[in-house]
Amino acid sequence: MGSGKDAQVDLPADYRHWAILTTWDDRATYDDFSFRSFVMKWFKLFGCESFTILLNPLSSHGLWSGKEPFKTKKTAVNHTGKIAVITRAAIRFNKLKEFRSNVKRAADAMRAAPGFILSAGIGENPFFDQATFSIWENAESMKAYAYQSHDHSDVIRLTRAREWYKEELFARFAIIESWGTLNGIKINTQ
Numbered sequence: 396m397g398s399g400k401d402a403q404v405d406l407p408a409d410y411r412h413w414a415i416l417t418t419w420d421d422r423a424t425y426d427d428f429s430f431r432s433f434v435m436k437w438f439k440l441f442g443c444e445s446f447t448i449l450l451n452p453l454s455s456h457g458l459w460s461g462k463e464p465f466k467t468k469k470t471a472v473n474h475t476g477k478i479a480v481i482t483r484a485a486i487r488f489n490k491l492k493e494f495r496s497n498v499k500r501a502a503d504a505m506r507a508a509p510g511f512i513l514s515a516g517i518g519e520n521p522f523f524d525q526a527t528f529s530i531w532e533n534a535e536s537m538k539a540y541a542y543q544s545h546d547h548s549d550v551i552r553l554t555r556a557r558e559w560y561k562e563e564l565f566a567r568f569a570i571i572e573s574w575g576t577l578n579g580i581k582i583n584t585q
Contacts, residue, residue: 396517396526413438414517414528416481418464425449446575448530448584450479450568457564459483460524465566474569477512477584478534483526484554485562491523494559497550504546505529510536513582530584534567 398412415434419425429435429447438445452465453474486494505514510532518525531537542548554560573584 396519398515398517412515414515416517418466422449444576444579446573446577446582448479448573448582449571451571453478453567453569455564455566457483457566458562459564460485461562464564465568474534474567476533477570478531478537479568479570479584480529480531480537481526481564481566481568482529483518483524483564484560485524486559487561488523490557490559493557494554497553500546501544501550502527504544505540508536508540508544511540512584513577515577530570530582537567 396414396416398409398414415438417425417428419428452467455463455465455467502514502516505511505527512530512532514527514529516525517528529537531540540547541551570584573582576582
C-alpha cells in the first residue's frame with residue numbers, strides 16, 4: 396500500500412514509504428513469508444529503512460474490500476497497555492473533495508492528543524481507499540481522542556451525516572512485537 400507524505404496521515408502521496416499489511420494464522424507462517432517471499436525480498440533489496448509490527452486483533456468491525464480481515468477472540472477485549480488501531484474507509488467519489496477538506500484537522504488533533512505515539516496514512520488506492528494506522532499508550536487515550544476531541548468527533552459526525560464512506564472498518568490490536576525504525580526513529584511499542 397502507499398503512504399501519506401513522510402508516512403504521516405497527510406493527503407500528498409509519499410513514494411518513498413510503503414506499507415504491507417498481511418494476516419496470518421500463526422507466527423511460523425509469518426516468519427516463512429518474511430524470509431522467503433518475493434515481496435519481502437523486493438522490499439529488503441530497495442528499502443533503506445523498515446518498521447515491522449506484529450499485532451493480535453482485539454476487536455474489529457466493518458469491512459475491507461467486502462471482507463472481514465481480522466479474526467478476533469472475545470476473551471482479548473480486556474487488553475491493557477499500548478494499542479494499535481487501523482481505521483479504513485472507502486470514500487465515495489462524489490464526496491472526496493468534501494472529505495479531504497475536513498480530514499486534516501482530525502489528523503492534526505490526533506498528533507497533538509495525549510497518549511498518541513505514532514500514525515501513518517496508508518492505502519491501497521490513496522485517493523479513495525484510505526487507512527490510518529496509529530499507536531496509542533492505551534485504549535483510554537485512543538478513546539479520549541476519538542470521542543472527546545472536537546475536531547475528530549466533528550469529522551465523525553460529518554462522515555455519518557454526509558455519507559462520505561461507502562465502506563469502513565475499525566480495528567484495535569494488541570502489540571506483540573516490533574522492530575526497526577520509521578522516519579529514522581525507533582518506535583517504543585512495549
